[in-house]
Amino acid sequence: MKLSGRERAKNILIMVFSNFLFAVSVTGFIRPHGIILGGATGLGLLITHYVNMKLSVVVMIINVVLLLIAYITMGKKFALSTLANSILYPAMMYVFETFITLGKVTEDPMLSCVFGGVLMGIGIGMILKTGGSTGGTDVIAVAINKYTHVNLSALLYLVDGVIMACQLMFSNREQVLLGIFLMALLTLTMNKIMIMGKTQAELMIFSDKTEEIKERILGQEDAGATLFHIQKGYSGKEGEAIMCIIPRRKVYDMCEMIQEVDPTAFWTISEVNEIYGRGFSFERRA
Secondary structure, three states, rough: OOOOHHHHHHHHHHHHHHHHHHHHHHHHHHHHHHHOOHEEEEHHHHHHEEEOOHHHHHHHHHHHHHHHHHHHOOOHHHHHHHHHHHHHHHHHHHHHHHHHOOOOOOOOHHHHHHHHHHHHHHHHHHHHOOOOOOOOOOOHHHHHHHHOOOOHHHHHHHHHHHHHHHHHHHHOHHHHHHHHHHHHHHHHHHHHHHOOOOEEEEEEEOOOHHHHHHOOOOOOOOOOOOEEEOOOEEEEEEEEEEEEEOHEEEEEEEEHHHHHHHOOOOOEEEOOOOOOOOOOOOOOOO
């Protein structure tokens, strides 16, 4: 799908802000406390422990090498999709290492772990939400998957696990446990960000007055409705149930309406993470 100029500008701003969060989380929270990490940054932390170089420079070199691997194994399109983030992140980290020294934002390792994990999770989630790619060591997993067809998720965890395991040689138990907690918090935050703003409520309504409720949903509530043929388990009678997906802010009004039309009705409410199609991801027909 071709993006408009406004959408493209928005995605660029999101990319810049996301990489800013990456750089702040690593330089201000994670590295000062020696918390272990996966990915290209974790590999950079491993190398800089033995080689006296700036972390940002090492991560840049790693990302360039991985971009070449991506170009050779996955093609030009895949490599280009990771190019901007692969360069922008270490460049921003270099700024914080050289010109704006953050040091330890807090002396509390647990607080640093929480803020570092949340900031990285927000950054990754925002990039993935706009269809971008974070690149990094994910390239290794994708390349292996292409030739071996091993499960990609398992490969991603394996690559990160090996990188984190290599840091055990110079990390204490607290740094290891904080690193594991950070990765879990990062994943949780990333998943929440990716579905933020897309969650809706799904109602399944069972009533003897489905026609009247349906008309009220289509008119008064300005929502869509789908009817299902059902057979009641106790009486064996046939009837209809209504499925309706609405914004969460409308749930209270919908429940009030159902109760008003049919006090004997019952309904269930579930959360739907993402919805695509007419009326949701694009406009309904007039």
